[in-house]
Amino acid sequence: MISYDSFILDNGLKVFVHQDFSTPTAAVNIVYNVGSRDEEEHKTGFAHLFEHLMFGGSKNIPSYDTPLQKVGGENNAFTSPDITNFYISLPAVNLETAFWLESDRMMALSFDQKVLDVQQKVVIEEFKQRYLNQPYGDVWLKLRPLAYQVHPYRWATIGKEISHIENAVMDDVRNFFYKHYLPNNAILVVAGPVQVEEVKQLAKKWFEPIPAGKLTPRNLPKEPIQTSARFLEVEAKVPSDALYKVYHTKGRHEGDFNAIDLASDILGRSKSSRLYNQLVKENHIFNSVNAYVTASLDPGLLIIQGNLNKGVSIEEGDAAVQAVLDEFLKNPVSEEELQKVKNQAESTLVFSEVELLNRAMNLAFAANAGNVEYVNQESGKIQAVTVDDISTQSQLILKKENCSTMYYRAG
Structure with a gap:
């Protein structure tokens, strides 16, 4: 707290x-x-x-x-x-x-x-x-x-x-x-x-002598729901081919955000995550792969990105990622797997509050988002996420029609 x-x-x-x-x-x-x-x-x-x-x-x-x-x-x-x-x-x-x-x-x-x-x-x-x-x-x-x-x-x-x-x-x-x-x-x-x-x-x-100004109401266009998959292919002088898949998701303080965040952790936060285990350790398709969310105030993105090993095509990598996602959507996450990423998230939260400056920033960001108490509610929100929440939100977010894919080829 x-x-x-x-x-x-x-x-x-x-x-x-x-x-x-x-x-x-x-x-x-x-x-x-x-x-x-x-x-x-x-x-x-x-x-x-x-x-x-x-x-x-x-x-x-x-x-x-x-x-x-x-x-x-x-x-x-x-x-x-x-x-x-x-x-x-x-x-x-x-x-x-x-x-x-x-x-x-x-x-x-x-x-x-x-x-x-x-x-x-x-x-x-x-x-x-x-x-x-x-x-x-x-x-x-x-x-x-x-x-x-x-x-x-x-x-x-x-x-x-x-x-x-x-x-x-x-x-x-x-x-x-x-x-x-x-x-x-x-x-x-x-x-x-x-x-x-x-x-x-x-x-x-x-500060009080500085006059207040007239605030212009923020009226940003709402991003429409994506209804079909999007694709882009580029080529540049880079060390290896890379794959990027992004999915529209919720804003940082919207309901169910923490379920989506933890789902991304299960998929690709660490070397014990599903994507890393299956695609780096076991099948040697990628040399690196991870998943995370942007945590923006307005609806953001869940990102999966990875760099392919030599001799593996981006198409193969894309199919392998999709296979992991299909399995993730088909079979419920175990309580043990969920608790592991909850522990990781809690650890990150605790360490973020060790430094005085980080505490000051966290207060400022929460207050700016509209409720300073967000800063003290995070742990409770993390622990409240259930296996069913992970399943429900993953089914909503990780749909093929909600995905934008970019193939970044090494030229």
Whole structure:
């Protein structure tokens, strides 16, 4: 259980405080309720670009990292389709430095053209290195638009194409900032050896003067139910052939999500999973194979992916995966098998809460999803999953007509 206190500032900023006096370090996490799903189809990659721009100087602070490093702090950030997250770890005695830095860039970026120019080049280079010039790097640039037809999950967080970042102008940047980077569109979590009243006074001092903005209601298109199998074949200079199969499934906090998550664990989480046992260990068809879910806020995907051994065709690999799935759907999962993946999931959950920063993040993500108590309900949801739940959800999800398959051939 992660304990917390909370309050809301007059400008709508929600603040959560998690006390832990066993460490001298404090963690400060701000999640903005904006990700790549909030972008326009012809202006993608902006949420990720903004993650970079937020370190390029704000209204009163030309260099974000310098003052933080002087007080022994470190920071980072990441963007997903659903959120943009910024976090700081620093000695608790210097907590106010984090409030000063984060509030200044929430209030206003510097909107310096030189900063935009530099960060555009950085993101473009990242696009090339990680997605275009790396083996299998473009997989999700191809798989997302195959699986999603209308929902903005159909483009990657980095963007749909480089030109969208290249063509970004300062007006685009300003509009995106003042639309999404608002106190009433953010969650602030402070964790560590702190007093609630101390955090409240700091929050009022540094964040409450920032005016609330007008929030635009999120009205994303709902992905229609997939009614027929989809297929894509590509070829590139990669070490070996690879197979990708994705199935539409539920959002992170929808009912039965945990049953789907555990089903993916049974299929391909570890070296004792069904796919690995049968296709890597026993039959030597794949040299690696796994299964997992995206756990996105809107309906996501269950993914099966594997790299084929030399001399084995993708068609053979696909048929072998389907045989494992057919067996999985035909024969009920045993209580022992289910308990094993429950134990694995519980272990992951427990270890995720060892680090103070992870606890702060988990609180922020749950609060952003609409109910901070999600953070303390996960264990109960995992244990509540039954064999029948696994069977029911697998029958619904792992249908051939709900599958998008990509053959990635080594050229």
